[in-house]
Amino acid sequence: MKQESTEQTKEEGAERREVSAPVREYEHTMPARQTAVVVGGSSGIGRETALRLIAKGYRVYNISRTPFKGERVKTISADAAVEGEIGRAVTKAGEEAGAIDLLVYSAGFSMAAPIEYAKSGDYRYLFEVNYFGAVEALRAAAPFLKRRGGRAVFVGSLGGALPIPYDSFYSSSKAALELFARGADLEFRPHGVRVSALLPGGTATDFTYSRRVYGEEESLGYAPSVKKASAALANMEQGGMNPSLVANAVIRLAERKNPPTVSAVGGKNSILMAAGRVLPMRVTDWFIKKRFNQR
Secondary structure (H helix, E strand, O other), rough: OHHHHHHHHHHHHHHHHHHHHHHHHHHHHHHHEEEEEEEOOOHHHHHHHHHHHHHHOOEEOOOOOOOOOOEEEEEEOOOOOOOEEEEHHHHHHHHHOOOOEEEEEOOOOOOEEEOOOOOOOHHHHHHHHHHHHHHHHHHHHHHHHHHHOOOEEEEEEEEHHOOOOOOHHHHHHHHHHHHHHHHHHHHHHHHHEEEEEEOOOOOEEEOHOOOOOOOOHHHHHHHHHHHHHHHHHHHHHHHEEHHHHHHHHHHHHHHHHOOOEEEHHHHHHHHHHHHHHOOOOHHHHHHHHHHOOOO
């Protein structure tokens, strides 16, 4: 009986080792490679960021409605405007990779429309994509980021520091995103996680051509001003910086030991951001009206 008991104990021990071995192997091997999740990585700044992260050896997941063109990035399909989809996609990436070292939120939507006639469906959609999607992504990524002291970078806009005429919903959503990043950084810093907002100025991407611009019938008496403002904005973007410069700034920010919570991209934009905070509003408003051809 004693011999049978001893043999049974050995067999049970062997079974326990067989079951536990894959877990030990998973815990040992998966975290060795850094993982980045880029929301909105199929185009523009997000795509440039994903490409540079690949070059640096990251395992990269793209979360967007449109697949990433290239085999080295895995796309998890999700729509930022649909409640729960971004969170589920981020969780799926984190569980598959074992951790998330970097979350980049680069999804965005813009509309040129007069406040008086803007459709609620349009501006609610804008906030879902620009703001609430980022909230959902960070909440889902938080448990994974805390495992290894990860980073989260929200791609905001200089338009969140200085308002854009007839793109007020976009400006306000980016201003909200900036303050959310500051509050989140205060909460997550004790857990080793840093959260930052990066504010680029005009950037030459296809984002310009996907903007929802209200026409004459929708804008009514505001139509001439909407047309001038949207044309000026398009020129600033297409004559602005290359998205690769913004992508490099995202990565530099993520890799800093003590990153600033909010920063602009480039010296000129840093000056504009600072000016918007210290100059009287009547001065900055006059400057903005000039830039966007407003009376």
